[in-house]
Amino acid sequence: MKKVIMDVDTGVDDALAILYALESRQLDVLGITTVNGNVPLEMVNVNTLKILSLAGREEIPVQPGADRPLLRESEHVHHIHGDDGIGNALDGFEHNNQCEAQFAADFIIEQAKNHPGEITLIAVGPLTNLALAFRKEPNLSKWLSEVVIMGGLVSEAGRGNKLPNSEFNIFTDAEAARIVFHSGAETTLVSLDVTKQTLLSSYDVEVLEGRKYHDFVRQSTEVYRAFSKERFNLDGCALHDPLTVGYVLNRDFLKTEKHYVDVETISPLGYGQTICDFGGLLGKEPNVTICTDVDGEAFVAHFLETLGKEG
Template identity: 65%
Template structure:
């Protein structure tokens, strides 16, 4: 099985991504690293451990705390979409003691990359702070890590961002870290809003899960998210941003990709956090990021639902 570390800022779609990764039974999850993002780090850690408890594997996978804030900017959270606790109160019924772990997330990434040279895939579905810190501490990560799949950015649909008109949340929350990661030499695929918004979990899809173990969680956790989406976009659905990143790590044929030079805007108030892709090669820079240009959304959604039905 493919060895992976999943880096999360556990809101609704992160929780669904964890569920999908586990239920796929195709990934050797070495650990889960937590980062400040959708909600503060402490809540991310609580949500992630509760999610593992719901699945029944909290004794098998360890959660490692990482950065509690971005490299330079003040912490930025997204309570409007994910609710005050990040998952719409869907796991409030789980009363558990949250395990303490003294290993810092960036150190865990370095340790596992060194131990499993050429084998490790990083699935990054939150701000990229933990990975940027790991790169700063150990530049040889680019030689050790096999692949990085990043949920973040918006490239071909500029003006349709979800934080600023040109910016996606994960990159906007810590663009300086994203800049470090994009220029690190790591082999990476950017799963952007351009494709994740084509994979919508609608109410009829959720109803397909009725009678299964995760029906109540999926329905309850996505409630606030779906209401927000209905109010802003007129669509009562939950975009499967983070689960699609897991899907790409499992099977890259879900998406079509092309490699271009990508950079991140870190100075402009108007476009802070924008992922800028040089489609025409005007900057004369070596391509550094595989961007997703299309997705087989029907096949992915079927695979996702089939996994949860298990």
């Protein structure tokens, strides 16, 4: 099985991504690192522990990471993910697992050093932990097999979800994202351009009726789906983070190209924008693989099939 570390800011779609990764039975999840993002770090930690307990995978270690961006103040999105970050779907849920003492960036470095060339790092939150790890250990980019990131917007200008040209994960810590993009690691960006084409509708949720995760998926996505309906008039919520896991499971879900990508960190109108040099105007070597198209129907079907497995 492919060895992975998941770096998360566990809101609703992070939770679904974790369950998708675990239930795929194709990934050896060495650990989950947490980062401030959708909700404060303390909530991220609890949500992650609860999801692992729900899945019966309490043996997977959880390493807490950065509780704030490198330079900016924290911003959270409770209006999308609910008061606790997962739509209060696990209120009162008992869990016995606890976070580890090791800091997230140190765990990433340690595991990559112990398994050189074997680990895929799946990052579905702000990139603060990764930036700290790359800054601390110059060899990390060589030790990691690849970094697959949910973030950014490369070709749909004006259709961001934080600023017109900016996506939330990159916006939350653009300085960190810039460090990661220029780290030399093999990097793939699964951006809003494709993730917004993967909607989980109320009908899709009911496909899981009678299965283990039906109640959690229905309850956790209620506020998320309501937000999508109000803001975008969409019947469903985008599976941003699960699609990032989906790419690791099956590259055929997405079409990709490699280009030079940089991050805007100065302009107040464009902070966090991921700028892709499609025409090679900057004369820079390509550093990021971007996603240009997605088979959304096939991916959503696989996601539902995976979460609906028996036993």
